[in-house]
Amino acid sequence: MKILVVGGGGREHTICWALSRSATVFCAPGNPGTHNIGTNLPISPSDHDAVVAAIRENQIDLTVIGPEAPLAEGLVDRLVAEGLHVFGPDAKAAQLESSKAFAKDIMVAAGVATAAGEQFTDAKEAIDYIATHPEPLVVKASGLAAGKGAVVCPDRETAKTTAREMLAGKFGSAGDLILVEECLQGEELSVIALTDGEEVMLLPSSQDHKRLGEGDTGPNTGGMGAYAPVSIAGPELLDQALNDVMKPVLAKMAEMGTPYRGILYAGLMIDAKGKPWVLEFNCRIGDPEAQVVLPVLDTDLTDHLWRIASGENWTPDDLRYASSRAAVTTVLASPGYPAAPVKGAAITIPEELPPDSLLFHAGTSLDADGVLRTSGGRVLCATGLGVDVTEALARSQSLAEAVDFEGKVFRRDIAWREVARAGAA
Ligand code: AMP
Ligand code: GLY
Secondary structure, three states, rough: OOOEEOOOOOOHHHHHHHOOOEEEEEEOOOOOHHHHOOOOOOOOOHHHHHHHHHHHHHHOOEEEEEOOHHHHHHHHHHHHHHHHHEEOOOOOOOHHOOOOOHHHHHHHHHHHEEOEEEEEEEEHHHHHHHHHHOOOOEEEEEEEEEEEHHHHHHOOOHHHHHHHHHHHOOOOOOOOOEEEOOOOEEEEEEEEEEEOOEEEEEEEEEOOOOOEEOOOEEOOOOOOOEEEEEOOHHHHHHHHHHHHHHHHHHHHHHHHHOOOEEEEEEEEEEEEOOOOEEEEEEEEOOOHHHHHHHOOOOOOOHHHHHHHHHHHOOOOOOOOOOOEEEEEEEEEEEEOOOOOOOOOOOOOOOOOOOOOOOEEEEEEEEEOOOOOOEEEEEEEEEEOOOOOHHHHHHHHHHHHHHHEEEEEEEOOOHHHHHHHHHHOO
C-alpha cells in the first residue's frame, strides 16, 4: 500500500515511521527524517490542487493528514470529493479543534464534564463577566492560534487585559470570539483515540510538557517532551474517557450532522477525585505525543487507518490499547526558542543509534552541501523505549546528549511526575 502523509514535523516523521513498517510512504512536504524512510514531495499542504495531482501521479492508496491546519482548511473534503481515501475529519467535524466555541457547545450538549464559562465577542461584556467570577480564570481565543490561544490568568486584571487584547485582534480573526472559563485544577493527561465515528480505540495515554524549563517553569512551547503510558490512567479512568467523553461527543457529532472520523485527542484535567474534565479536543495526534504513543504500539497502524478511511469493517482490536512498553521523548530545541529561535546550526548525529532509541526530525533541513542544519524551534525528538518509563527516560536522555548542535536546549526532567510516582511506589 502507498500512503501519503501530509505535514512535515516530528509528528509526521513518527507517523511515516510507524506506517513504513507495512507500507510505502510519501510525505508532503516532509523533512530530512521522512526523506530517509520514504519519498518527500515538495508540496504545500494548503495547495489542494497540487496534493490531488501528487496522489494521482504517485498512485497513492491512502492519505493521512498530520497537522490541524489542512483539516480546518478542508483538505479532507476535497480528497473525498475526488473519490480518494483519506484519514482525518472533514472541515465541519474538525471544528472540534478549530472552534473552541463549537467544541464547548458540543460538550455541553453531550453532557461531557468541562470547565464552566461563557463566550464573548464584546470586550465590555467579557470584562463585566470577569469582574463577577472568581480568580483564576482562563481566557481562550476560539479559533486556531498555533497553541497559544489559551491563557491561564492568575487574577482578574490579567484576564481583562487578555480578553481585551484577544478581541482587539492579537490572534487575528481567531480571537473575534473568546471563551472565559473557570480554571480547573489537577493533573493533565492526553488521551488519543482512533475512531470511525462510532467505534473507538484508545491509544496509550500520554503526558506532554509544555513549559520550556525544568520543573515546568518558563514560557509555554509547542511541547518539550512527552511520555507514555501514564500510570494515573488506569482502567477506570480510561473507561470514563471512553464512555463519558469520547462516545457521547461522537454520538452528538453524528446527531448534529457532523460525523467525526480520524484521530480524536482529548486534553483532560484529572481532578483530585480522579474524574476527567475536558480542556480541549484536537483532531490530530499531538506533537510530541505522537513520538511516544506510536512507538509503543505493536498493532499494525496502516491496517487501522486504511479500514477507517475506506469504511471497511473496522473493529478496534482493543478498546483500551494496553502497551507492554513505555516511551519517553525529549525535544531538542534551538537556542532562543520559543520567542526567537536561532536557526542554521550544523547538527551531528551518532552514526548508529543505540538499541531502543529513535530520533525523529522536526525542524531540520539539508543544505546544498548535504549538511543537516537546524531550521526550526523544535529541531529533533529523542525517543527512548523501555520496559518502564524510568528505563525509557534513560535512553531518551542519553540520545538527547549524544546528538549535538550549537546552543541545543532540552529538559532533563521529562516524565518527572511518573518517575516520582515510581519512586514512591
Ligand atoms: P487549550 O488550547 O484549550 O488546550 O489549552 C492549552 C492549555 O491551557 C491546557 O493544556 C491547559 O494547561 C490550559 N488550560 C486550558 N483550559 C483550562 C482550564 N479551563 N483550566 C485550567 N487550565 C486550562
Ligand atoms: N502537544 C500538544 C498538541 O499537540 O496539541
